Amino acid sequence: MSTTLTPVLSRTWDQPDSFTLAAYEREGGYRAMRTAFGMEPDAIVQAVKDSGLRGRGGAGFPTGMKWGFLPPSSPNPRYLVVNADESEPGTCKDIPLMLANPHVLVEGVIISSYAIRSNHAFIYVRGEVLHVIRRLQQAVAEAYEAGYLGKDILGTGYDLELVVHTGAGAYICGEETALLDSLEGYRGQPRLKPPFPAVAGLYGGPTVINNVESIASVPSIVANGADWFASMGTEKSKGFGIFSLSGHVTRPGQYEAPLGITLRELLDMAGGVRKGHRLKFWTPGGSSTPLFTDEHLDVPLDFESVGAAGSMLGTRALQIFDETTCVVRAVQRWSEFYAHESCGKCTPCREGTYWYKQVFKRLEAGQGTEEDLQTLLDLSDNILGRSFCALGDGATSPVTSSIKLFRDEYIAHFTQGGCPFDPAKSTVWAGEQ
Structure with missing residues (x-):
């Protein structure tokens, strides 16, 4: 496994206009969408399955398999819902992604919606992050103006309406069925399952709910191929991911790297624990995952290895605490x-x-x-x-x-x-x- 960074989603974040349509297209944006429209929807679903992409929201469920759960026929419309309600302590990867490169998410929504034969998509974003909401709304408006959203996209006969919906700030709405209740205008509380959202989700229709990073990864898979994505990471945890280092670290930030990299390797790139101090404990996947200590510095950060060591990879929110912390x-x-x-x-x-x-x-x-x-x-x-x-x-x-x-x-x-x-x-x- 390569231990170098793999900037894919974060490749253009250092460009001052990275959030604009012009900048995104300058770097090849929306080419994958055109490629996807030349493919059968089922072929895209199969490509995502073959890539090994697993949900980047914490659970790690295979994305393509999730898409495949939709019933082949239903009297109700199909929906795609993007869970952008990032709010767990320590988790901070989706917000900078949407802020710096919202068009990669929009393109991912278009391709994913086409793949599952949906004509209605929603991005449910946390209401407090007003700057992100404005960037998303701008990106969606630019996509509509360019003919990438709306009726008969690029003359393909495919229609897609995309809505940016803002929540009211409730962590529980990150739970997918509570999110659906909130999206429908109800109090956000988890639903009893079954039925699962794939069968009866938003407005009772078949619904796919995916994390921001999961959907944003789809264009690169279509553009470069399933084998390209699967060549990174580990045997069962394939691809790249954004690792968020925060807390007592010299250079906190987002580090996009193959799954299976270790905290020791990430800390080396981040300048280590702050000067004069030593690592005491850390979270591998946000505050809802069991704690690790310096004994776990060399645990590969993939779903299987972290689980075997007694914790969960979660959202790859690596909160670093030194010996001064109670x-x-x-x-x-x-x-x-x-x-x-x-x-x-x-x-x-x-x-x-x-x-x-x-x-x-x-x-x-x-x-x-x-x-x-x-x-x-x-x-x-x-x-x-x-x-x-x-x-x-x-x-x-x-x-x-x-x-x-x-x-x-x-x-x-x-x-x-x-x-x-x-x-x-x-x-x-x-x-x-």
């Missing part, structure tokens, strides 16, 4: 986020995340006991696998993994009368000096 405080902040964003539909998540907050508040104030650690684990057991959607499961990941890896630090919070990282007491936990 792991209890970090997990407390994440738990507060999940409690705030719980939709309240199911008891395990609604009540479990609430009690997470109460226990962590006691621990951080130095009023906890070792029994509280067992309470946190018991709460996790009652949330994991029992909540209505994956939000509850994700909330348990940092809690259980941090207790497993840093139990002594939890104990220090009540044996030392409060957080040992409190500047009034010390800047570094005494046990690590």
Whole structure:
């Protein structure tokens, strides 16, 4: 496997006009769309299957297989919905992609919609990112004006309407069925499955829901071929992906590289952990994935290897924390986020995340006991696998993994009368000096 960067989606991000139609076409944009219109829709679906592209939103489900789940006949229209509701702590790849190169997403939407025989597509984007929304709306307007969207695109007889829809800022709407409810004008809450969206999704019609990066990867597959995409990455996790390095790293940012690269290699390119400090813990896929430590620096960042090591690749949101960070405080902040964003539909998540907050508040104030650690684990057991959607499961990941890896630090919070990282007491936990 190559360990060098593979700039495909991010290739033009350093150009001042990268977000415009002129700049995108200057770099070969919309040629893949023309190629796709010369292919049968089923051939495009097969090419995406052959490429090995897996969902880039966190779950890693094969994209082409997902498209293939649509029933061959239905009285209702088919829909393509792009999940651009990026909002998990640490996850920050789709927003810069849409900001710097929105046309690659628009072209991906056109090709993907044609492949699944859909004439209606939606991009559901987080409402707070107004600058991104404006870029997307501009790109869609330019595409309509150029004849790439609307009726009889380029004289092919294919029609496609694309709508940019803004959410109201709810993490739960990143869950695909909650997103559909929100898109239909209802309160965003997960739906009971089955039926799955492929059978009965938006407005009861067959629906494909994909992440921004998944759809944005389609033009390069059509342009360069399935074998080209499959030549990167690992045997089961093929292709490239955007790795988001944030936190205590010298040069944080987006690093587009083949799946299977390691954090050690990425840190080398990013200048390492900030000067004078060392890595303490990190997340391989955002706050909803179990924590890793410096012992996991050489774990290949692909779906299988990360899973075998006890975590999940997720959205490749690599949050880096050095030895000055209190792991209890970090997990407390994440738990507060999940409690705030719980939709309240199911008891395990609604009540479990609430009690997470109460226990962590006691621990951080130095009023906890070792029994509280067992309470946190018991709460996790009652949330994991029992909540209505994956939000509850994700909330348990940092809690259980941090207790497993840093139990002594939890104990220090009540044996030392409060957080040992409190500047009034010390800047570094005494046990690590």
